[in-house]
Amino acid sequence: MKFDVLTLFPEMFETLKSSIIGKAKERNLIDINLVNIRDFSKDKHKHVDDTPYGGGAGMLMMPDVVYDAYNSVKTDDAKVIYLSPKGKVLNQNKVKEFAKYEHLILLCGHYEGIDQRVLDEIVDEEVSIGDYVLTGGEIPAMVLIDTVSRYVDGVLSEDSVKEESFSEKQQNLLEYPAYTRPLEFRGKKVPEVLTSGNHKEIEKWRKEQSLITTYKKRPELLNDEQKLEAEKLIK
Ligand code: 4H6
Numbered sequence: 001m002k003f004d005v006l007t008l009f010p011e012m013f014e015t016l017k018s019s020i021i022g023k024a025k026e027r028n029l030i031d032i033n034l035v036n037i038r039d040f041s042k043d044k045h046k047h048v049d050d051t052p053y054g055g056g057a058g059m060l061m062m063p064d065v066v067y068d069a070y071n072s073v074k075t076d077d078a079k080v081i082y083l084s085p086k087g088k089v090l091n092q093n094k095v096k097e098f099a100k101y102e103h104l105i106l107l108c109g110h111y112e113g114i115d116q117r118v119l120d121e122i123v124d125e126e127v128s129i130g131d132y133v134l135t136g137g138e139i140p141a142m143v144l145i146d147t148v149s150r151y152v153d154g155v156l157s158e159d160s161v162k163e164e165s166f167s168e169k170q171q172n173l174l175e176y177p178a179y180t181r182p183l184e185f186r187g188k189k190v191p192e193v194l195t196s197g198n199h200k201e202i203e204k205w206r207k208e209q210s211l212i213t214t215y216k217k218r219p220e221l222l223n224d225e226q227k228l229e230a231e232k233l234i235k
Contacts, residue, residue, distance in 0.1 A: 001099070001152045002031045003145055004073040006066070007108040008048060010034035012138040021146055024155045032145065033073065037061070040068040049111050059111040063118035070105065070122050078103040080124045081144065083137035084113065087126035090144065094127070098144070099151035106144060108137035172221045176209035208233050 005013060013034055016022065024030045038046050042064060049059035070080070079101045088094070098104060107114070107123065119126075129140040149155050156164070179190040193205045214221050215230035222230065 001029070001101075001149065002033065002103045003148075004033045004035055004078075004103070004105045005108065005141055005145075006035050006037055006069045006073075006105065007136075007138055007141070008037050008061075008110050009108075009136065009138055010036050012136075013142065016142060016145065020155065021149055024149055024152065027154070029152050029154050030145075030149050035069050035073055037065060037069045040065045040072070052112070057112070061109060061111060061114040063115040063121075066107070066114055066118045067121065070107070070118075073105060074122075075103055077101070078105050080105045080107060080122050082107045082109070082114075082119060082123040082126045083129070083140035083144070084109060084126050085128050085131075085133055087128035089128050089130060090147070092147075095144075095147040096151060099148045104144075104148070106137075106141040108141050110136040170207070170210060172214070172226075173210040174214045174217060174221070176206040176213065 007013070013032065016025070016032060021030070025032060038048050041048050042062075047062075048065050049061050052058070052060050074080075079098070081098070081104060083106065127140070127144065129143045134140065179194060183190055183195070191205070193201050196202070211222075211226060211230045212233055215227060215234070219227065
């Protein structure tokens with residue numbers, strides 16, 4: 001999977017060198033190519049933004065500069081995603097859909113955003129990572145790279161992939177609580193069933209805990225039947 005990132009702040013992506021995504025890069029499972037939009041500025045002072053026609057606060061990224069940055073990486077099969085607070089909110093189904101592409105181009109806005117004409121020309125999809133405002137599209141682009149990379153073959157361990165296919169069976173449920181050593185912490189013991197060795201019972205307990213957790217934290221994820229079942233378990 002190839003990600004081209006069009007950004008004014010390529011340094012922000014250093015953090016992707018760590019952990020699982022860093023390993024995936026080292027193993028050439030994913031390729032993250034950072035393109036500094038400023039390299040495509042048209043003047044000797046390297047300007048990339050200008051004031052909005054019609055007045056108003058702030059600056060806008062200029063269309064010709066952004067277009068030339070895009071042109072330097074575009075291919076016929078690439079999907080261009082613009083990270084913006086106006087986009088459709090990202091969810092796991094959207095992530096899986098993006099993971100089917102071999103080439104994603106991520107456009108990061110800064111200042112007040114980007115001239116509409118170049119967006120109309122090059123953007124396939126406008127995506128938001130949630131209903132709040134950030135100073136730039138870089139953190140959303142990193143969220144997209146991280147979430148999509150998890151679906152690239154070989155990035156996750158075999159165990160995580162198995163665990164994921166299990167949690168997909170219970171798609172709308174949150175994870176059950178998990179415990180590790182020590183057996184007792186500040187007077188609290190690990191639930192006995194987990195040390196029983198009875199795998200049938202453990203599976204049943206985890207399913208019930210998932211349902212209870214979801215009922216308490218995100219009831220809107222459950223249908224009426226699941227809510228009734230959760231209420232029975234809590235009583
Ligand atoms: C494009 C257009 C994404 C990018 C405007 C980006 C939140 C998200 C940005 C802006 C973002 C998200 C600049 C508008 C700052 C507000 C960068 N914020 N903004 N939710 N900001 O995915 O002012």
